Amino acid sequence: MHYLRLTTVAVLAAAVCSAACTVKRPKDDDSDALKWAAEPSPAPTNGSIYHTGREIGLFDNPVARRVGDTVTIILNESTSAQKSEVTTTTKNTAATLPGPTLLGKAVTIKGNPILSAGINDTSKFDGEGASSQSNALTGDVTVTVMKVLPNGNLYVRGQKWIAINQGKEYVQLSGVVRTIDINPDNTISSSQVANATISYGAKGALADVNAQGWLSRFFNSPWMPF
Numbered sequence: 001m002h003y004l005r006l007t008t009v010a011v012l013a014a015a016v017c018s019a020a021c022t023v024k025r026p027k028d029d030d031s032d033a034l035k036w037a038a039e040p041s042p043a044p045t046n047g048s049i050y051h052t053g054r055e056i057g058l059f060d061n062p063v064a065r066r067v068g069d070t071v072t073i074i075l076n077e078s079t080s081a082q083k084s085e086v087t088t089t090t091k092n093t094a095a096t097l098p099g100p101t102l103l104g105k106a107v108t109i110k111g112n113p114i115l116s117a118g119i120n121d122t123s124k125f126d127g128e129g130a131s132s133q134s135n136a137l138t139g140d141v142t143v144t145v146m147k148v149l150p151n152g153n154l155y156v157r158g159q160k161w162i163a164i165n166q167g168k169e170y171v172q173l174s175g176v177v178r179t180i181d182i183n184p185d186n187t188i189s190s191s192q193v194a195n196a197t198i199s200y201g202a203k204g205a206l207a208d209v210n211a212q213g214w215l216s217r218f219f220n221s222p223w224m225p226f
Contacts (some may be wrong), residue, residue: 010135045098063182066153069145073173074185077137084130093121137200140187141171153178156193167204173197 064071096118143158157174175193182188190196212220 008171017194028045061182063179063186064145064156065148065179067145067148070142070158070186071145071154071177071182072140072142073156073158073190073193074171074187075137075139075141075171075198077135077190079136080132080134082130082132085128087125087127089125091121091123093119095119137198139171141173143173149176153194167202170200172199 063069115192141158141160143156145154146157147155149155155174155176159170159172163171173190173193173196175196177188177193181192190198218224
């Protein structure tokens with residue numbers, strides 16, 4: 001009976017942890033995402049050289065402008081946050097209630113007053129907390145123009161996978177950029193990417209040994225009542 005209860009608890013814990021603690025990892029191949037953004041074929045023209053939609057300005061920089069073009073994002077992310085709080089409260093309360101007198105004398109028993117009272121109360125609270133966090137990410141990743149928005153901005157998305165020994169590291173990025181912000185060498189800083197979503201992680205043996213097991217994640221999750 002006890003064995004059955006322990007088995008049930010373990011199954012429930014595994015189910016909760018799988019729902020709350022599962023770490024989603026991206027796919028190695030994201031080529032299917034390019035199907036919906038396939039650039040339509042240009043309309044046929046009578047000329048044998050000029051094609052509508054393929055024109056190039058003589059004085060324009062050769063930067064990304066159309067679906068399928070690539071642009072290099074220079075990653076230069078750095079965040080820092082600090083917070084501290086200190087709270088101190090002190091409260092003292094004192095009250096004296098003198099006893100009544102009878103015929104000008106206090107009511108006593110064996111010389112000790114019995115109807116007088118006094119109240120003394122002291123409370124104190126000290127609270128202090130501090131938190132700090134900093135992150136940094138540098139490098140570059142070349143992404144593809146997935147869609148040209150009506151106002152001319154470009155929705156870009158891409159990823160880079162690097163296989164080193166027994167593991168793989170990846171950088172994924174998506175967001176919206178303005179063509180006017182793209183440098184002449186077809187690069188743009190990640191700080192100029194709107195609605196940017198940047199992911200950096202790893203897969204493989206090294207990443208697995210540096211991750212907590214599902215049971216440890218369960219005991220450290222908000223599902224634990226203790």
